[in-house]
Amino acid sequence: xxxxxxxxxxxxxxxxxxxxxxxxxxxxxxxxxxxxxxxxxxxxxxxxxxxxxxxxxxxxxxxxxxxxxxxxxxxxxxxxxxxxxxxxxxxxxxxxxxxxxxxxxxxxxxxxxxxxxxxxxxxxxxxxxxxxxxxxxxxxxxxxxxxxxxxxxxxxxxxxxxxxxxxxxxxxxxxxxxxxxxxxxxxxxxxxxxxxxxxxxxxxxxxxxxxxxxxxxxxxxx
Amino acid sequence: xxxxxxxxxxxxxxxxxxxxxxxxxxxxxxxxxxxxxxxxxxxxxxxxxxxxxxxxxxxxxxxxxxxxxxxxxxxxxxxxxxxxxxxxxxxxxxxxxxxxxxxxxxxxxxxxxxxxxxxxxxxxxxxxxxxxxxxxxxxxxxxxxxxxxxxxxxxxxxxxxxxxxxxxxxxxxxxxxxxxxxxxxxxxxxxxxxxxxxxxxxxxxxxxxxxxxxxxxxxxxx
DNA sequence: CTGGGGAGTTAGCCACACCTAAGAAATTAG
DNA sequence: CTAATTTCTTAGGTGTGGCTAACTCCCCAG
Ligand SMILES: [Mn+2]
Ligand SMILES: [Mn+2]
Ligand SMILES: [Mn+2]
Ligand SMILES: [Mn+2]
Numbered sequence: 001x002x003x004x005x006x007x008x009x010x011x012x013x014x015x016x017x018x019x020x021x022x023x024x025x026x027x028x029x030x031x032x033x034x035x036x037x038x039x040x041x042x043x044x045x046x047x048x049x050x051x052x053x054x055x056x057x058x059x060x061x062x063x064x065x066x067x068x069x070x071x072x073x074x075x076x077x078x079x080x081x082x083x084x085x086x087x088x089x090x091x092x093x094x095x096x097x098x099x100x101x102x103x104x105x106x107x108x109x110x111x112x113x114x115x116x117x118x119x120x121x122x123x124x125x126x127x128x129x130x131x132x133x134x135x136x137x138x139x140x141x142x143x144x145x146x147x148x149x150x151x152x153x154x155x156x157x158x159x160x161x162x163x164x165x166x167x168x169x170x171x172x173x174x175x176x177x178x179x180x181x182x183x184x185x186x187x188x189x190x191x192x193x194x195x196x197x198x199x200x201x202x203x204x205x206x207x208x209x210x211x212x213x214x215x216x217x218x219x220x221x222x
Numbered sequence: 223x224x225x226x227x228x229x230x231x232x233x234x235x236x237x238x239x240x241x242x243x244x245x246x247x248x249x250x251x252x253x254x255x256x257x258x259x260x261x262x263x264x265x266x267x268x269x270x271x272x273x274x275x276x277x278x279x280x281x282x283x284x285x286x287x288x289x290x291x292x293x294x295x296x297x298x299x300x301x302x303x304x305x306x307x308x309x310x311x312x313x314x315x316x317x318x319x320x321x322x323x324x325x326x327x328x329x330x331x332x333x334x335x336x337x338x339x340x341x342x343x344x345x346x347x348x349x350x351x352x353x354x355x356x357x358x359x360x361x362x363x364x365x366x367x368x369x370x371x372x373x374x375x376x377x378x379x380x381x382x383x384x385x386x387x388x389x390x391x392x393x394x395x396x397x398x399x400x401x402x403x404x405x406x407x408x409x410x411x412x413x414x415x416x417x418x419x420x421x422x423x424x425x426x427x428x429x430x431x432x433x434x435x436x437x438x439x440x441x442x443x444x
Numbered sequence: 445c446t447g448g449g450g451a452g453t454t455a456g457c458c459a460c461a462c463c464t465a466a467g468a469a470a471t472t473a474g
Numbered sequence: 475c476t477a478a479t480t481t482c483t484t485a486g487g488t489g490t491g492g493c494t495a496a497c498t499c500c501c502c503a504g
Pocket of ligand 2: 083086129130131133166
């Protein structure tokens, strides 16, 4: 297996590096990883050194951290595991979409490759997780979805919710409360950038979203 | 939670100590643990020292290792996790009874207490695992089952299979092949102690079992 | 083009989980 | 009741994953 022989910590590093360069072009720095992983920068320095020694990342001194091809494969395998497990937790055990991330964060390191394959089949080969994120195939294929953040929608424009960031459980509960869920339709009523508020219409109801909430929701225009 | 704050290794030690004193009265020694855990005796010495420092085991120098009350609780929690997970792997993912032990051995450390409770409910509060072993309740109750090993049955005596040792996957496959499964009926035809062979009748067929196989099968007399 | 200041690395510490080699204790044998 | 042997612990070493404190490098401001 591609993730065999890696510690859970190493797997998380690779996954976070992958995630960091996926939605932005900013260089992946030691401090950014430390921030996201909740550890100190020296801890990251040491860990990245070990990953580089294993040929999983490249890291010019004082430069930006990037995955090698084998690092990318391992990272995608972890993403696959994570998203399949989230899907399982919701559909089989009845978890809410705000409860699955933490559990999957641990389980992804514990299940075997056989478990993952069996699970995928049992779930009917799902293509996206409970937050709308695409699930990579066993051989590392990852469908792109043409979504943009709610923030980038002009006033009057409408879209269908394709993806919601699963980083913050609190925020997911808030969105549920506001009637926002996958595949729902949203119309942007008014941008109030100065106030950091975005007024939208969901199911005929007006809702004021804060900027963090608006940024977390991704829609497909139509 | 009772197992919170313990490392996976510590959890395994407690579980193995519990298992060792459950089916026999022999003292639990450093070397016995090393054997079962597949590590060296110094490794066990050190680990047991750490467990004793946490108040989970008592260990007089050069004496027998025993669980304290809090150690027993933690051990039973792990046994509960392990057996529920095995049950899940068989009933939901279609694993064979010879394939579940290893997977559960890892997963038991990764699932949350909430996961375990949800799983138990979802499985319909099963009382025994795929090998017939009883599943402890959340508060540490463990039903005794009045089974004896096949070896201890006299010639001509019959019994219903209540439990099969899950320690050896190879052996489980062998038993399946011989038509032996949970709740099946077995009649002892002949003891040949010298040859290490036990002849039994299963579903009208005669089968010669080796001693290890016979020892692994537990039946309720009738 | 030279300082600083902030980011990154190194140094030095701890805990855990493993190991081999060596020493101490307990048990068994003579 | 010694002596030998087995068993257990201690000593010392490795790798991983953490930390704080100290240092070094890079880059931007002046
Ligand atoms: Mn993780
Ligand atoms: Mn997700
Ligand atoms: Mn285990
Ligand atoms: Mn079992």
